Amino acid sequence: MTDKTKIGKYFSYDINQGGWRELPKSLLLIAITLLVILQADKYIQTLIEYGYCEKYGTFLDYLAYFFQGDYVYELSASSVFVLPIYWLAFHAFVAYIVGFYPYEDFVQYGRMSILYGKDRVSWWLAKILWQILSVAWCYLLVYGTIAGYIICKHRLLSWKLTEEIWNNLSPELLNYTTTDLIVVIVILPVLTTIAITVIQGVVAFWKTPVVSFMLVNAMLVVSVYSTSYLWLGNYTMWLRNDRISPEGISPVIAILIDSVLIVIFLIIGIRQFKRVDFLGKVDGL
Amino acid sequence: MELVIKDYTKIIRKVTVLDQINLTLTGGKIYGLRGKNGSGKTMLMRAITGLIRPTAGYVAIDGKKIGKDIDFPQSVGALIENPSFIQEYSAMDNLKVLANLSGGIPEEDIRSILERVGLNAQESKPFGRFSLGMKQKLGIAAAVMGKPQLIILDEPINALDEYTVERIKELLLELRNEDRIILVACHDREELDYLSDVIIHIQEGRIVNDR
Numbered sequence: 001m002t003d004k005t006k007i008g009k010y011f012s013y014d015i016n017q018g019g020w021r022e023l024p025k026s027l028l029l030i031a032i033t034l035l036v037i038l039q040a041d042k043y044i045q046t047l048i049e050y051g052y053c054e055k056y057g058t059f060l061d062y063l064a065y066f067f068q069g070d071y072v073y074e075l076s077a078s079s080v081f082v083l084p085i086y087w088l089a090f091h092a093f094v095a096y097i098v099g100f101y102p103y104e105d106f107v108q109y110g111r112m113s114i115l116y117g118k119d120r121v122s123w124w125l126a127k128i129l130w131q132i133l134s135v136a137w138c139y140l141l142v143y144g145t146i147a148g149y150i151i152c153k154h155r156l157l158s159w160k161l162t163e164e165i166w167n168n169l170s171p172e173l174l175n176y177t178t179t180d181l182i183v184v185i186v187i188l189p190v191l192t193t194i195a196i197t198v199i200q201g202v203v204a205f206w207k208t209p210v211v212s213f214m215l216v217n218a219m220l221v222v223s224v225y226s227t228s229y230l231w232l233g234n235y236t237m238w239l240r241n242d243r244i245s246p247e248g249i250s251p252v253i254a255i256l257i258d259s260v261l262i263v264i265f266l267i268i269g270i271r272q273f274k275r276v277d278f279l280g281k282v283d284g285l
Numbered sequence: 286m287e288l289v290i291k292d293y294t295k296i297i298r299k300v301t302v303l304d305q306i307n308l309t310l311t312g313g314k315i316y317g318l319r320g321k322n323g324s325g326k327t328m329l330m331r332a333i334t335g336l337i338r339p340t341a342g343y344v345a346i347d348g349k350k351i352g353k354d355i356d357f358p359q360s361v362g363a364l365i366e367n368p369s370f371i372q373e374y375s376a377m378d379n380l381k382v383l384a385n386l387s388g389g390i391p392e393e394d395i396r397s398i399l400e401r402v403g404l405n406a407q408e409s410k411p412f413g414r415f416s417l418g419m420k421q422k423l424g425i426a427a428a429v430m431g432k433p434q435l436i437i438l439d440e441p442i443n444a445l446d447e448y449t450v451e452r453i454k455e456l457l458l459e460l461r462n463e464d465r466i467i468l469v470a471c472h473d474r475e476e477l478d479y480l481s482d483v484i485i486h487i488q489e490g491r492i493v494n495d496r
Contacts, residue, residue, distance in 0.1 A: 109371060115336065118356055
C-alpha cells in the first residue's frame with residue numbers, strides 16, 4: 001500500500017539529491033531567457049525607431065514572445081521554414097533536466113533507498129513529483145528572469161499586452177481575455193510539459209533515459225513541422241492556437257488530452273514499476 | 286520468522302539466472318551461500334530482498350508473498366554488491382537518510398553500529414572519499430542497523446583487515462543468537478564454514494545441495 005508519509009520521505013530525499021544535482025544546470029535557462037528577451041528588445045527597438053511603438057514591452061509581452069513558438073507550417077514550394085530555436089531549446093533543456101536523475105538514482109542509491117522505504121509505488125510517485133516540481137522550477141526560472149529584467153529596466157511588471165507591439169506581431173492575441181492569455185501562455189504549456197515529462201519518465205524505465213530523451217526531442221521537432229494533436233509540442237506554442245490558425249489546436253481539447261495522458265501514463269508507470277527489476281549498473285545481463 | 290522460497294525461477298533476457306529454487310530459512314541461523322562467480326548468489330539475494338521479481342515461483346516471509354502481499358520484506362537489511370551511498374554525505378548522514386526512510390532508527394543506535402563496525406560516527410569525511418574498506422564497513426553497518434529480522438550480506442569481508450573481520454564475525458554471531466535470519470555469500474571457504482550453520486551451494490542458478 002502506498003503511504004503518503006513514505007512518498008513525502010522519498011520526495012524530500014529527491015529534492016535533496018536530484019534538486020541540488022540539477023540546480024546548476026537549470027541556471028542555463030536564465031541565459032536562454034535573456035537571449036529571448038534581447039531578441040524581443042531588438043524587435044521592439046526597431047518598432048520604436050520606425051515610429052510604430054512608443055515604449056518597451058511589459059512582463060506579459062516578453063512572456064508571450066518567449067512561448068509563441070511558430071505559426072502552422074504549410075509545405076509549399078515557396079514556404080520558408082524557420083525552426084523556433086529558443087522554443088525548442090527551452091523544451092529540450094527541460095527534458096534534459098528532468099529526464100535523467102530518476103533512472104540514475106534507480107541504478108545507484110535508489111536500490112538502497114527503496115529497500116529501506118519498502119514501497120515501490122511511493123518511490124516511483126516521488127520521482128514523478130520531483131519531475132513535476134522540476135518542470136515548475138524551469139518555468140519559474142523563465143518567469144523570474146523576465147520579471148527581474150523588467151524590474152531592472154524600470155519597465156511595467158504588468159499582465160497587459162502592449163497593443164503597438166502585437167499589432168505587428170500577432171494582432172489576434174489582442175482579442176484574448178486575461179483568462180484566455182493565462183490558459184494559452186501559462187497553463188497549457190506547463191500542463192503539456194508535465195504530460196511530456198510523465199511520458200518521458202515511463203519510457204526511460206521501459207527503455208533508457210537516453211532513448212526517452214531522444215524521443216521527446218524528435219517529437220518536439222515533428223511538432224514544429226506538423227500541426228496535430230498527436231504531437232504535444234504543438235500545445236505549447238500559442239501561435240498554433242485554433243483562434244490564430246483555424247487548423248490549430250483547441251486549448252480545451254489540449255488540456256483534456258494532457259490530463260488523460262498524465263493519468264494513463266501514471267497508471268502504466270505504477271504497473272510497470274511494481275514489476276521492474278533493480279539490477280544495478282554492474283550487471284551484464 | 287520463516288522465509289520460504291518456492292520454485293523460484295528468474296529468466297532475464299532469455300538467460301535462466303535462477304532455476305527452480307526451493308529453500309526454507311528460519312530465524313537463529315546463519316546461512317552461507319557458496320558458488321562460483323556468476324552462479325546466481327547475488328541474484329538469489331536480490332530475489333529474497335524483493336529487488337527482482339520472479340518469472341515463476343515466489344518468496345514468502347511468514348506467509349506473505351513478496352510482490353503480491355508485500356513489496357519488500359518488512360524488516361530487512363542488505364549489502365548486495367558494492368555499497369552504494371550518497372557520495373557527498375558522511376557515514377552518519379548516509380545512515381540517517383536510510384533510517385528515516387525505514388521508519389526511524391534512533392540516532393544513538395546508528396552511532397553505536399558505526400562504532401561497532403569500526404567507523405567514527407563523528408567523522409565528517411564524505412563517502413566519496415572513503416577507502417574500499419570504509420565503504421564496506423558502512424555497507425555492513427547499513428545492513429545491520431536497527432537489527433532487522435533478515436540480514437543479507439554479499440561478500441561482507443571483502444577489503445576488510447583481519448581485526449575488522451573478527452569484529453564483524455562476532456557481530457553476526459550475536460545477531461544470530463537474537464533469532465535473526467542471516468544469509469552470507471563469501472568466497473573465503475574457511476570463514477564461511479566457521480560462520481555458517483547451513484551451507485547452501487548454488488551452481489548455474491540451481492541449488493545443488495545444502496547441509
